[in-house]
Amino acid sequence: MQIAVQTEMADVLRPMEAEAxxxxxxxxxxxxxxxxxxxxxxxxxxxEDVAQNAFLRAHRALSGFRGESSVDxxxxxxxxxxxxxxxxxxxxxxxxSGDAELAPTPVDERATGDPALRRRxxxxxxxxxxxxxxxxxLVHLEEQTVAEAAAVLGKAVGTVKSHLHRALESLxxxxxxxxxxxxxx
Amino acid sequence: MTQDDEDRRLIDAIDRAxxxxxxxxxxxxxxxxxxxARLERRARGGRWLVSGVAATAAAALAxxxxxxxxxxxxxxxxxxxxxxxFIDPEVPEYTRYLPDDYQALALMIEPEPGGEx
Numbered sequence: 287m288q289i290a291v292q293t294e295m296a297d298v299l300r301p302m303e304a305e306a307x308x309x310x311x312x313x314x315x316x317x318x319x320x321x322x323x324x325x326x327x328x329x330x331x332x333x334e335d336v337a338q339n340a341f342l343r344a345h346r347a348l349s350g351f352r353g354e355s356s357v358d359x360x361x362x363x364x365x366x367x368x369x370x371x372x373x374x375x376x377x378x379x380x381x382x383s384g385d386a387e388l389a390p391t392p393v394d395e396r397a398t399g400d401p402a403l404r405r406r407x408x409x410x411x412x413x414x415x416x417x418x419x420x421x422x423x424l425v426h427l428e429e430q431t432v433a434e435a436a437a438v439l440g441k442a443v444g445t446v447k448s449h450l451h452r453a454l455e456s457l458x459x460x461x462x463x464x465x466x467x468x469x470x471x
Numbered sequence: 472m473t474q475d476d477e478d479r480r481l482i483d484a485i486d487r488a489x490x491x492x493x494x495x496x497x498x499x500x501x502x503x504x505x506x507x508a509r510l511e512r513r514a515r516g517g518r519w520l521v522s523g524v525a526a527t528a529a530a531a532l533a534x535x536x537x538x539x540x541x542x543x544x545x546x547x548x549x550x551x552x553x554x555x556x557f558i559d560p561e562v563p564e565y566t567r568y569l570p571d572d573y574q575a576l577a578l579m580i581e582p583e584p585g586g587e588x
Contacts, residue, residue: 308503311503311506315494315499315502316493316494319491319494320490320491323490323491324489324490328489330491333491334502337502338502338505338506338509341506342506342509342510342513345510346513399488400488403488404488404489407485407488407489408489411485411489426482426485426486427482427485427486427489454478457481457485458477458478458481461481461484461485464480464481464484464485465477465478465480465481466477466480
C-alpha cells in the first residue's frame with residue numbers, strides 16, 4: 287500500500303510538465319465535475335468552474351505536496367474546499383444583491399433523464415446542511431469509506447457518521463417513494 | 472425487504488438520476504482549453520508581476536541615486552556640528568542649529584553648560 291502511494295506520488299511529483307498535468311486532469315476531471323455537481327445540488331455550470339479552480343490550485347500546490355495522504359485524498363480535499371468557497375461566495379453575492387434568502391440552486395435542464403426527478407433530488411439534497419450533503423455525496427454516491435471521507439473533509443470519523451445518519455434520515459422522508467419497490471426510476 | 476435494502480434502493484436511484492451527463496469530446500476539449508488558458512494567464516501574470524516589481528525597484532534606486540541632495544556636499548557626509556558632537560558629546564545642543572562658522576565662535580565664546588561648577 288505504502289509502495290503504491292509512493293509510486294503514485296513519484297509520478298505526480300515529477301516536474302509538472304504540460305503532459306503530466308494533462309494526464310492528472312484527464313484521470314480526475316469527470317469525477318471532479320460530478321462530485322462538485324452533486325455537492326452544489328445540481329448546478330452544472332458552477333460544477334465545471336469549481337473543478338477548474340481545483341485543478342488550478344492543485345497545479346500550483348503540487349510541488350508542495352508531501353505525500354502525507356494519497357494524491358486523490360489530497361486533490362479531493364482541494365476540490366471540497368473549492369466547493370465550500372463557491373457556496374460562501376454565492377451566499378455573499380445573494381446578501382449583497384439584497385436577497386438574504388438563498389435562491390434555489392439552478393438544476394440543469396437536459397433532454398436526457400427525468401428532469402422532474404432531478405429537481406426533486408436537487409431540492410432534497412439542497413435541504414440538507416452543506417456538511418450533511420458533502421458527507422452523503424462522498425460516502426454513498428462516490429463510494430468512499432467513512433475514513434476516506436473524514437480525511438477529505440478534515441473531520442472526525444464520528445462527526446462524519448453523525449452527518450451521514452442525519453442526511454439519510456432526511457432523504458428517507460423527502461424521497462420516500464424512491465425507497466419502495468417498483469417505484470424507483 | 473429490510474431497511475438497508477430500501478436505503479440501497481434510494482441511494483441507487485439518486486446515484487442514477489443525479490449526475491451530470493458524461494462530457495462529450497467537444498466539452499472535454501472546451502474544459503481543457505479553458506483550463507490551459509487560465510494556467511497560461513496565471514503564469515503570464517506571475518511573470519509580469521516579477522518584471523513589474525524588478526522595474527519598480529530599479530526605477531526607485533535610480534531616482535534615489537540621482538536625487539539632487541545626493542550631490543550636495545553638506546548632505547554627502549556629516550556636518551561639522553555633527554562631527555563636533557561626535558568628538559565632544561558636551562557640545563551644547565543648541566549650537567547644532569547655527570551655521571558652522573557661528574558654531575565655532577559660539578564654542579569659543581560661550582561656556583559649556585555646567586562647565587564652571
